[in-house]
Amino acid sequence: MNYLYEKAGGKISYRGVRFGGKKIVFIAGPCALESEEQAIAAAEIIKKASVKIFRAPIFKPRTSPYSFQGIGTKGLNILEKIADSYRLLTAVEVMDVNQIAELENMVDILWVGARNMQNYSLLKALGKTRNLVLLKNSLCSTIEEFLLSAEYILKEGNSNLLLCVRGLRSFDSVARFPLQIEWIPALKQRTKLPICTDVSHSAGDVSIVPFNAKAAIAAGTDSIMVEVHPWPEKALSDANQQLNEEQFLSMMKELRKIANAVGRCID
Ligand code: PEP
Numbered sequence: 566m567n568y569l570y571e572k573a574g575g576k577i578s579y580r581g582v583r584f585g586g587k588k589i590v591f592i593a594g595p596c597a598l599e600s601e602e603q604a605i606a607a608a609e610i611i612k613k614a615s616v617k618i619f620r621a622p623i624f625k626p627r628t629s630p631y632s633f634q635g636i637g638t639k640g641l642n643i644l645e646k647i648a649d650s651y652r653l654l655t656a657v658e659v660m661d662v663n664q665i666a667e668l669e670n671m672v673d674i675l676w677v678g679a680r681n682m683q684n685y686s687l688l689k690a691l692g693k694t695r696n697l698v699l700l701k702n703s704l705c706s707t708i709e710e711f712l713l714s715a716e717y718i719l720k721e722g723n724s725n726l727l728l729c730v731r732g733l734r735s736f737d738s739v740a741r742f743p744l745q746i747e748w749i750p751a752l753k754q755r756t757k758l759p760i761c762t763d764v765s766h767s768a769g770d771v772s773i774v775p776f777n778a779k780a781a782i783a784a785g786t787d788s789i790m791v792e793v794h795p796w797p798e799k800a801l802s803d804a805n806q807q808l809n810e811e812q813f814l815s816m817m818k819e820l821r822k823i824a825n826a827v828g829r830c831i832d
Pocket residue numbers: 596622626658677678679680701731763766
């Protein structure tokens with residue numbers, strides 16, 4: 566069987582952003598969009614590092630049904646304002662097929678979270694959109710299962726696809742989901758699709774996030790997803806892993822050096 570993922574990819578240009586080239590593309594912003602004030606403050610921070618893509622999900626997959634579930638569709642107007650005023654592309658998680666219609670024209674990048682990697686009806690429906698789709702690996706998937714999930718999206722005709730390495734469940738508690746760094750070269754051997762690395766959900770703690778990012782760049786990632794919050798101590802989700810302004814800007818300074826050392830660059 567010849568799979569589409571074997572040939573797909575190369576350099577993907579999407580609404581002015583190029584993935585898979587020399588430049589490493591950052592997708593940064595809070596774990597969840599909480600309020601207009603918080604979203605504006607987060608956008609101001611990421612703009613200082615010339616980031617072009619703002620993550621701010623409005624629907625959140627939470628382990629407990631009693632935890633904050635996201636601001637919901639009222640966040641769409643906030644995202645639209647941020648996109649216009651800061652000239653940023655926006656990225657949110659889509660958890661269910663019936664959310665696609667309201668998101669596809671309002672948001673640029675739609676991502677499939679770890680818990681939905683094998684939600685095949687969601688993958689097929691995203692394959693029919695023209696959005697850039699980012700697919701995260703599930704908490705305990707093999708690389709073959711991950712690539713076959715990507716195949717569901719490609720098969721429906723959408724090759725604007727980014728694969729996101731986000732850590733795997735393990736028995737140790739140093740990291741929340743230890744980052745399977747070897748997947749970055751292994752994916753590159755199997756596909757030309759650009760690779761993103763989520764350095765926040767893998768680390769689970771701000772003290773580890775910058776090291777995951779350095780390692781991912783050294784291993785050849787094309788993109789990095791990172792959580793940044795103006796006031797992490799007040800965050801409604803993932804407070805321990807969201808970088809504040811100072812932590813984020815200092816990480817970005819370090820990462821520019823690593824990128825240069827491996828023949829890449831960061832805007
Ligand atoms: C997220 O990025 O907001 C998220 C929930 O990540 P994951 O699906 O990888 O846990």
